[in-house]
Amino acid sequence: MNNRRDFLKGAATGAVLLGSQSKLGLAAAVAGHADAGKSKVVVAKDAALHNAGGQLDDKRVIELLDRAIASYTGHNHPVESWKHLVPTDKVIGLKVNGLGGKGISTHLALVLAVCERLQQAGVKPGNIIVWDRNARDIEACGLTINTDPSKIRVFGSDVSGYEDQKATWGTASIKLSKILTRECAMVIGLPILKDHSGAGVTFAMKNMYGVVDRPQDLHDGGCNPGVADLNCIPTVREKVRFTIGDAMSSVYNGGPGFRPEHLWQPNTLIVGEDRVAVDHTAWQMIEKKRAEVGMASLEDSKRPPRYIATAADAAHNLGTNDPSRIHLMEV
Numbered sequence: 001m002n003n004r005r006d007f008l009k010g011a012a013t014g015a016v017l018l019g020s021q022s023k024l025g026l027a028a029a030v031a032g033h034a035d036a037g038k039s040k041v042v043v044a045k046d047a048a049l050h051n052a053g054g055q056l057d058d059k060r061v062i063e064l065l066d067r068a069i070a071s072y073t074g075h076n077h078p079v080e081s082w083k084h085l086v087p088t089d090k091v092i093g094l095k096v097n098g099l100g101g102k103g104i105s106t107h108l109a110l111v112l113a114v115c116e117r118l119q120q121a122g123v124k125p126g127n128i129i130v131w132d133r134n135a136r137d138i139e140a141c142g143l144t145i146n147t148d149p150s151k152i153r154v155f156g157s158d159v160s161g162y163e164d165q166k167a168t169w170g171t172a173s174i175k176l177s178k179i180l181t182r183e184c185a186m187v188i189g190l191p192i193l194k195d196h197s198g199a200g201v202t203f204a205m206k207n208m209y210g211v212v213d214r215p216q217d218l219h220d221g222g223c224n225p226g227v228a229d230l231n232c233i234p235t236v237r238e239k240v241r242f243t244i245g246d247a248m249s250s251v252y253n254g255g256p257g258f259r260p261e262h263l264w265q266p267n268t269l270i271v272g273e274d275r276v277a278v279d280h281t282a283w284q285m286i287e288k289k290r291a292e293v294g295m296a297s298l299e300d301s302k303r304p305p306r307y308i309a310t311a312a313d314a315a316h317n318l319g320t321n322d323p324s325r326i327h328l329m330e331v
Contacts, residue, residue, distance in 0.1 A: 090185035098137030103258030108142035170229035276319025
């Protein structure tokens with residue numbers, strides 16, 4: 001594309017569709033690539049991702065995405081990698097996070113890059129939905145609402161509405177967005193890494209608070225067990241199958257809103273299928289930054305993300321938080 005930044009702002013059809021469609025599922029794609037019995041998490045970094053003015057370099061973002069996905073799948077060609085990640089003949093949802101406002105939301109450059117690669121892998125523009133809670137959060141990510149079915153669709157649950165009947169698991173009893181339940185065959189989470197005043201950390205699993213009608217009902221106990229219980233609801237567990245975590249910018253204290261005094265640029269993507277392992281990895285990244293600036297740990301601050309261990313327990317079994325069972329690749 002000649003002007004990638006106009007790609008979603010104008011809801012253009014984007015890249016030319018290349019290659020044949022693939023019906024390979026995610027589990028088949030990654031089988032055999034991680035150490036046996038371990039959850040693979042890729043941490044891809046580029047120290048030069050931001051320019052001297054603090055702006056993201058779009059070209060470097062897509063190159064970083066390619067490196068992360070290739071490392072995860074074991075396929076070096078970017079388009080082939082995506083064919084092994086998604087069902088290219090189905091509707092793919094990209095769940096962004098704009099709750100924190102323009103300063104700390106999923107970056108537009110990442111959304112553009114993912115949409116470009118999905119189309120090149122064979123996903124039709126109309127089979128890509130970029131979504132969040134509402135127009136305000138979507139616009140915070142630099143996106144423009146579009147419901148034209150011939151183009152990439154960009155809209156929120158304020159347009160689709162929520163199911164009439166509640167979905168329930170443990171303490172979670174909520175109504176799910178119809179975008180998740182009726183539109184998408186698979187969802188890729190594109191959360192933004194942030195400190196959280198109650199939960200400690202918000203990333204892959206807590207991004208799902210943006211798919212329910214009343215997220216405030218899941219905040220007791222530092223969102224524990226709310227986060228884990230929500231992710232155990234079958235529709236969430238089964239459809240939200242992959243995370244491309246945006247840690248290109250982050251706030252390490254005072255979140256989940258934008259706190260410029262605590263903003264830093266890890267210049268990182270965190271990629272994986274195991275949402276618990278992804279969140280554990282992200283948590284350690286924030287803890288390391290807090291230690292570097294002489295700030296107390298989240299444990300000492302009495303707000304560790306306890307929901308991560310809960311999500312890994314035998315009752316929830318959403319993934320692992322055991323470092324010995326995580327195959328961490330830094331690329």
